[in-house]
Amino acid sequence: MSEQRMASTEMVEEIRTLAAIRDHRLAPYMTDGRPMTLAMALNARRHLLGRPVRHSAGASPQPAAKVAPMSPVPVEPERVTQRTPVPLPEIPAGYYAIPSLTGVNDLAFYRVKVVTEGRWSGRTFVDQIVGGKPDFPVRGERARQVLRAIADAGIEESMREYGRSLGYCGRCNRHLTDAVSRSEGMGPECRRK
Numbered sequence: 001m002s003e004q005r006m007a008s009t010e011m012v013e014e015i016r017t018l019a020a021i022r023d024h025r026l027a028p029y030m031t032d033g034r035p036m037t038l039a040m041a042l043n044a045r046r047h048l049l050g051r052p053v054r055h056s057a058g059a060s061p062q063p064a065a066k067v068a069p070m071s072p073v074p075v076e077p078e079r080v081t082q083r084t085p086v087p088l089p090e091i092p093a094g095y096y097a098i099p100s101l102t103g104v105n106d107l108a109f110y111r112v113k114v115v116t117e118g119r120w121s122g123r124t125f126v127d128q129i130v131g132g133k134p135d136f137p138v139r140g141e142r143a144r145q146v147l148r149a150i151a152d153a154g155i156e157e158s159m160r161e162y163g164r165s166l167g168y169c170g171r172c173n174r175h176l177t178d179a180v181s182r183s184e185g186m187g188p189e190c191r192r193k
């Protein structure tokens with residue numbers, strides 16, 4: 001039995017970089033550090049190279065490379081080409097549960113922090129919450145994916161899902177100690193906000 005050739009770390013990294021430059025949302029299996037076959041990687045790279053460069057001031061549009069029709073690589077459907085980057089949804093600070101982007105677990109848990117003062121004022125940061133481990137910073141395209149996924153699932157609904165799943169309030173992360181709060185996923189004060 002011949003073993004499948006796998007893509008090198010460098011190639012996977014290149015694909016991630018290309019995806020960021022081309023404003024392309026990668027399929028979950030490409031963003032998770034899991035091994036990718038060489039064939040998949042080559043296909044994904046060819047696909048990305050054929051995408052228009054994200055518009056930036058002064059840059060002349062790069063002619064799209066001729067790309068062979070896509071073979072069945074599970075990249076997500078292409079979005080309509082945008083002249084300007086798609087604005088990120090505004091997600092308030094809080095704790096969120098969304099369907100796992102990796103498909104490994106059923107839910108993934110995130111903390112969204114919005115900085116209100118200092119040099120990072122106005123910036124949003126995302127940490128992944130993994131049981132028994134320190135919160136793990138999520139950055140770059142991956143963080144944008146998480147924010148979009150929260151918006152898709154619904155901001156309040158994702159907060160409440162966090163609370164219902166873990167027993168901590170999705171807004172303030174305090175323990176939920178009564179049955180109503182646990183079923184609502186949020187403590188009484190935060191529900192009124």
Ligand SMILES: [Zn+2]
Binds near residue numbers: 169171173190
């Ligand atoms: Zn609360």
